[in-house]
Amino acid sequence: MPDASDTKTHFAGRFLNLVSKNGWEFATRTGSTGVVAIVAITDDDHVLLVEQFRPPVGKFVIEIPAGLAGDIAGSESEAFAEAARRELLEETGYAAASMRELQTGPSSAGLTDELITFFEASRLTKVDEGGGDDSESITVHAIPRAELRAWLTQQAASGKLIDPKIGAALWMAGR
């Protein structure tokens, strides 16, 4: 959330506000402290991806697991790693013995104050089916890392959108 002092709220929604600061309009999420996104790589070198319909873009989007971080007691860094574990388990059904923080950056710095904290998850164990919470309908894909570029090209050709955060997280992780 931006400083209230010099910020004007033009519309307050349930999940999103439209505000301006010194005349610069942007969107800001309500009710969360940030966003976490997780590139998860299995012991046999598969990358876990999720697919879901995204109303704003009106298409199915292939993404890395991601979600909102809430207000959890403890340090902000610990809370984000905890949120990353929760989101990974919820969306893919995998528990991670290792969750390494990579980098925090803006998703679209001219349009929103949203910041995404990236993690690399490894030493994974499948403990559940995944698929998201009750409000979500998520398909899980486990793609061999060596075949990922070709697979993404196929998916894009079939009309799906590919989230640039997939490549961003892999580059950050040195993969």
Add this chain to the structure above:
Amino acid sequence: MPDASDTKTHFAGRFLNLVSKNGWEFATRTGSTGVVAIVAITDDDHVLLVEQFRPPVGKFVIEIPAGLAGDIAGSESEAFAEAARRELLEETGYAAASMRELQTGPSSAGLTDELITFFEASRLTKVDEGGGDDSESITVHAIPRAELRAWLTQQAASGKLIDPKIGAALWMAGR
């Protein structure tokens, strides 16, 4: 822009609207057809980055050159490549003999319908100082590709934000 049929506009700003579609709130830009982002690599293997203060996040952000694409006569693909050439020249002062389209993806598919089309620019010639148009104040950095990760880590440690699109574009370009 989303379909008008099932979309409700809650606030219409100068640059950004807040709308909802079947109850899903999101931000949508006005007056542009898309966003282009360019990873530009010089013949001596330096990556061109831009730095500017971004009001929504309240910090200086290190990014690849990027900007809005307008309504230019001709095919949409040609228009985006043309916008990419313009933005690269305007922000960095470099003209590109090669502009290769990489991929189009959402910047934050739950929050906005914004789509970014990535390009890789090469065979560069410095023809101007760059720095953006009259409304922008942009610092240009040319960083040796082999030193890029270390340099970005230093920049983040000094309080700047690193745009994940840097890594996304390099990964897409196979760099």
